[in-house]
Amino acid sequence: MRTLFQKIWERHEVVPETADAPAVLYIDLHLAHEVTSPQAFSMLREQGLKVRRPDLTLATMDHSTPTRTEQVFGGAPITVESAAAQIAKLETNCAEFGVELLALRNAERGIVHIIGPELGVTQPGKTVVCGDSHTSTHGAFGALAFGIGTTEVAHVLATQCLLQRKPKTFAINVGGHLRAGVSAKDLILAIIGKIGVAGGTGCVLEYRGSAIEALSMDERMTVCNMSIEAGARAGLIAPDETTYRYLADRPRAPKGAAWERALAAWQSLPGDPGARFDREVSLDGTEIEPMITYGTHPGMVMPVSGSIPVRPDDAVFAKALAYMGLEAGTPIRDQAVNVVFIGSCTNGRLSDLQAAASLLRGHHIARGVRMLVVPGSQPIKRAAEAEGLDRIFIDAGAEWRESGCSMCIGMNGDNVGKGEYSVSTSNRNFEGRQGQGARTLLASPLTAAASAIRGRVTDPRELLHS
Amino acid sequence: MQPIRHIRSRTAVLPYTNIDTDQIIPARFLRTTTREGLGKQLFADWRYNADGSPKAEFPLNKPQAAGCQVLVAGRNFGCGSSREHAPWALLDFGFRAVISTEIADIFCNNALKNGLLPVIVDEPTLAWLLEHPGAAVEIDLEHNELKLPDGVSVKFPLEGFSRYCLLNGVDELGYLLSRSELISAFEQQHR
Numbered sequence: 001m002r003t004l005f006q007k008i009w010e011r012h013e014v015v016p017e018t019a020d021a022p023a024v025l026y027i028d029l030h031l032a033h034e035v036t037s038p039q040a041f042s043m044l045r046e047q048g049l050k051v052r053r054p055d056l057t058l059a060t061m062d063h064s065t066p067t068r069t070e071q072v073f074g075g076a077p078i079t080v081e082s083a084a085a086q087i088a089k090l091e092t093n094c095a096e097f098g099v100e101l102l103a104l105r106n107a108e109r110g111i112v113h114i115i116g117p118e119l120g121v122t123q124p125g126k127t128v129v130c131g132d133s134h135t136s137t138h139g140a141f142g143a144l145a146f147g148i149g150t151t152e153v154a155h156v157l158a159t160q161c162l163l164q165r166k167p168k169t170f171a172i173n174v175g176g177h178l179r180a181g182v183s184a185k186d187l188i189l190a191i192i193g194k195i196g197v198a199g200g201t202g203c204v205l206e207y208r209g210s211a212i213e214a215l216s217m218d219e220r221m222t223v224c225n226m227s228i229e230a231g232a233r234a235g236l237i238a239p240d241e242t243t244y245r246y247l248a249d250r251p252r253a254p255k256g257a258a259w260e261r262a263l264a265a266w267q268s269l270p271g272d273p274g275a276r277f278d279r280e281v282s283l284d285g286t287e288i289e290p291m292i293t294y295g296t297h298p299g300m301v302m303p304v305s306g307s308i309p310v311r312p313d314d315a316v317f318a319k320a321l322a323y324m325g326l327e328a329g330t331p332i333r334d335q336a337v338n339v340v341f342i343g344s345c346t347n348g349r350l351s352d353l354q355a356a357a358s359l360l361r362g363h364h365i366a367r368g369v370r371m372l373v374v375p376g377s378q379p380i381k382r383a384a385e386a387e388g389l390d391r392i393f394i395d396a397g398a399e400w401r402e403s404g405c406s407m408c409i410g411m412n413g414d415n416v417g418k419g420e421y422s423v424s425t426s427n428r429n430f431e432g433r434q435g436q437g438a439r440t441l442l443a444s445p446l447t448a449a450a451s452a453i454r455g456r457v458t459d460p461r462e463l464l465h466s
Numbered sequence: 467m468q469p470i471r472h473i474r475s476r477t478a479v480l481p482y483t484n485i486d487t488d489q490i491i492p493a494r495f496l497r498t499t500t501r502e503g504l505g506k507q508l509f510a511d512w513r514y515n516a517d518g519s520p521k522a523e524f525p526l527n528k529p530q531a532a533g534c535q536v537l538v539a540g541r542n543f544g545c546g547s548s549r550e551h552a553p554w555a556l557l558d559f560g561f562r563a564v565i566s567t568e569i570a571d572i573f574c575n576n577a578l579k580n581g582l583l584p585v586i587v588d589e590p591t592l593a594w595l596l597e598h599p600g601a602a603v604e605i606d607l608e609h610n611e612l613k614l615p616d617g618v619s620v621k622f623p624l625e626g627f628s629r630y631c632l633l634n635g636v637d638e639l640g641y642l643l644s645r646s647e648l649i650s651a652f653e654q655q656h657r
Contacts, residue, residue: 014652015645021627024645026652036549038499043639052649064497082497089499133548133572149550149576150501151638159642161649165625197484198542198568231545233571297484297545316483316540411493430488430546432511 003271004238005169005204008144012127014161022163028126029143030156032059032099033112034090035411036131040153041093051097053160058121059094060102061087062111063411067374067401072104080413097157110377110403113137113345117221118377120250124239124266129156134345134427135234136227140220141247142239142269144204147228167233168278170203174211176286181461183355184219185347185425185444187211188226189291189301195281197299200232203279206271207237211285217246218351225346226427229298238270290459293429293442294332296320300429304447304459307331323431324439325419332457335441338420340371340398340452341434342445344408347425348376350383352445357389359449359463360396366455371398372414374406398452410434423451467581469635471607473562475535479599480525483540487547487573491555504551505558526559530600535562538595542566544573553577563605565612567592578628579638585612585622607633 002010009025017023030053037059044051051057064083070076078084087104094101102109108119113134116122122138128145129135131153138145148162155162172191178184192199205227207220215223220237227235244263247253254262289303300320302308310328311317321328326335342348342356353375365371373393375381381403384390390400407414408426410433416422418437425448429440443451446460453463495507513524520527537556543566544552553576556564563583574584585605587595594614595601604613607629613619631638 014648019626020630022625024642024648026649026656035496039501039550042500047639049643080497086497086499131548131550133546135548147548147572149548149572149579151550151576151579155639155642158639159646159649160653161642161645163627163638163642197545198570201542201568201571228572231542231570297486299484319482409493411496428486428488428546430486432492433488436492436511 001272001275003169003275003277004142004206004236004269005144006275007269007271008125008127009166011125017166022165024161025127025164027129027156027160027162028056029116029121029128030057030160031112031116031128031130031135032057032153033063033130033132034061034086035063036150037093037153038086038089039150040131040157041097043151043154044097044158049158051099051157054098054100056160057099057157058116059090059099060109060112060115061090061104063405063409065104065404066412067404067406067414069402072402083412107378110380111345111348111405113225114348114376114380117141117217118250118379120247120253123247123253123262124243125269129162133228134225136232137221137225137345139224139227139235140217140237141243142236142266144234144236146234168203170200170205170232170279170281171277172205172207173280173282174207174209174285175282176284177211177214178285178288181446181464182288182290183444183446184215184222186288186291187285188223189293189298189442190288191283192226192230192298193291193301194283195230197229197297198231200227200230203232205230205232205235206277207235209285212237213240216351217242218349221349222346226298229427239266240270290444290447290461292332292447292457293440294324294326296323296429296431298427298429298442302332304333304457333459335421335457337369337423337451337456339416339422340365340369340448341374341407341422341424341426342448343372343374343376343406344426345376345405346427347445348374348380350380352425353380353384353389356445356449357392359446359453359460361392363396363453365397365452369452369455371396371452372401372407373398374401375403377403407434416440423448423457467635467637470581470583470632473535473583473605476530476600476602477536477538477565477595478526478531478534479538479596481540481596484542484545485539486545487549487552490544490552491549496549496551501554503558504555505560508555508559525599533560535560536565536603536605537561537563538565538592538599540566540596541568543569544577545570548572548576550576550580553580553582557582565592565595578632581632583607583632587612587620587622591620
């Protein structure tokens with residue numbers, strides 16, 4: 001009896017693992033971007049190697065790219081010089097090695113973990129890698145997807161394989177269902193809060209149960225995206241009708257007879273009932289509330305309605321609170337907010353923008369709040385504009401930008417200022433992540449939108465009933 | 467890659483848990499297209515004041531830390547991003563090993579690919595090391611041993627293949643390329 005993970009692993013062993021050597025694992029899809037690839041391409045060039053399977057490789061640009069329209073389409077120079085150089089480098093590397101690139105003005109460009117699923121290249125049962133830790137996102141499709149370093153990017157480019165030791169398996173069972181105003185983001189934050197930022201180290205997480213099955217694909221991607229924040233190697237959700245319906249319309253998903261064959265293969269993937277996991281943990285989805293981080297890693301998280309914990313003899317905890325300018329034992333509700341960011345590979349999809357817009361419609365953001373809405377891809381941007389979501393954001397006083405990672409990682413000049421509080425739909429609240437001295441509070445799009453309207457941390461359920 | 471057998475050094479200590487990759491090398495330094503010279507930016511936001519002057523109280527800025535090749539850190543070192551710039555920065559600064567009770571997966575893999583040794587010890591050993599910065603230690607890769615002062619010696623785990631590659635200077639890309647025929651056979655089978 002095998003789990004979903006075991007089935008995928010076994011189908012990709014070029015050489016199985018032994019006591020002396022890791023498995024040689026075949027990679028079905030290699031996604032690349034401008035930050036972690038230049039040194040990998042250089043390694044190939046230095047050794048006179050070609051990319052083995054350009055047809056299984058797809059590159060985009062997202063981390064360093066400008067989001068201001070005039071710099072993307074208007075001919076204005078990219079203001080961050082080293083970003084411009086890195087973008088140019090990816091263009092020359094892809095041209096030289098024959099790798100398809102969604103370049104800066106390409107209509108399908110977007111954040112790497114958004115475009116893969118959108119195009120339909122992310123599919124159940126595939127092994128998917130990228131030089132980026134949030135590659136775990138693609139696990140939402142029942143793909144084995146994990147982040148790799150630049151050296152491993154070179155390994156995959158040259159051989160389409162990786163050396164891997166089999167990780168352990170960890171089932172996260174979520175019963176019940178998410179209540180109104182509670183999002184998939186709140187669910188994954190609650191899970192990380194429960195198992196800790198190293199709770200999943202060495203494991204592939206599989207999310208199961210009624211609350212998971214009820215999630216849309218976008219919501220499943222939000223959950224799997226943050227598996228890495230629990231220290232996990234990857235996160236998986238078994239494919240089902242929701243998955244197949246999503247894929248049926250995607251441009252690069254199989255069609256016709258190929259679709260029928262693929263579907264049959266996918267339907268054989270879910271784990272056998274009774275298959276064992278190395279660890280299991282259960283949560284009740286019905287008990288989950290809107291969540292927000294208060295500290296300097298995603299495990300320092302609490303319900304929006306709660307109080308910051310008290311840890312008297314914990315010097316590291318005290319240091320984190322000092323950085324955040326917050327006090328133990330106090331509520332986080334009503335903490336004043338300077339910046340709100342809606343975007344990232346965690347929550348930059350159309351349904352996330354729709355959720356934020358549903359609260360912002362007819363409202364204006366509070367005085368003193370700067371809000372940035374960055375769609376996850378250019379197709380999402382166009383779809384949002386076709387629905388008039390851009391007008392809702394602009395009329396509310398927010399900035400509507402071209403797609404990219406933007407303020408999640410702050411590499412492109414979109415930054416939070418020193419000491420500023422930012423409610424962000426992204427995935428990391430480490431010190432200085434969004435800008436030196438920035439104070440990041442991670443939350444769902446609903447919580448972020450509600451907080452923008454009030455100018456302070458707000459439980460979105462208060463605005464849902466008004 | 468140069469083979470590694472022994473590392474002998476005094477320790478530099480960062481007594482913090484969950485030291486993440488954004489602290490090790492902030493994102494603004496990832497716009498480089500090479501892997502050299504990142505040692506200057508190691509722990510940049512903890513190390514330097516706004517005017518670029520070194521913060522006197524940061525452990526790695528103290529005179530005792532100069533020349534240390536072994537970093538001791540609280541649990542879950544290297545959590546966060548897959549940026550290989552993190553081990554590159556540590557190596558460029560001069561570190562050749564990191565000791566903790568837990569080291570994050572992706573960081574660990576990246577470290578091993580670059581000859582930065584992740585050494586996992588138990589809590590009592592880490593507690594002792596955190597309390598004794600500047601201790602003279604020896605890491606013996608041949609015997610998987612960490613030798614502390616006063617003749618104390620502890621074993622540390624290390625995945626066998628990585629250990630073999632480090633001891634013998636074996637390049638993993640070369641190893642994978644040597645499997646090319648098996649890879650082709652797999653591709654044929656799965657067309």
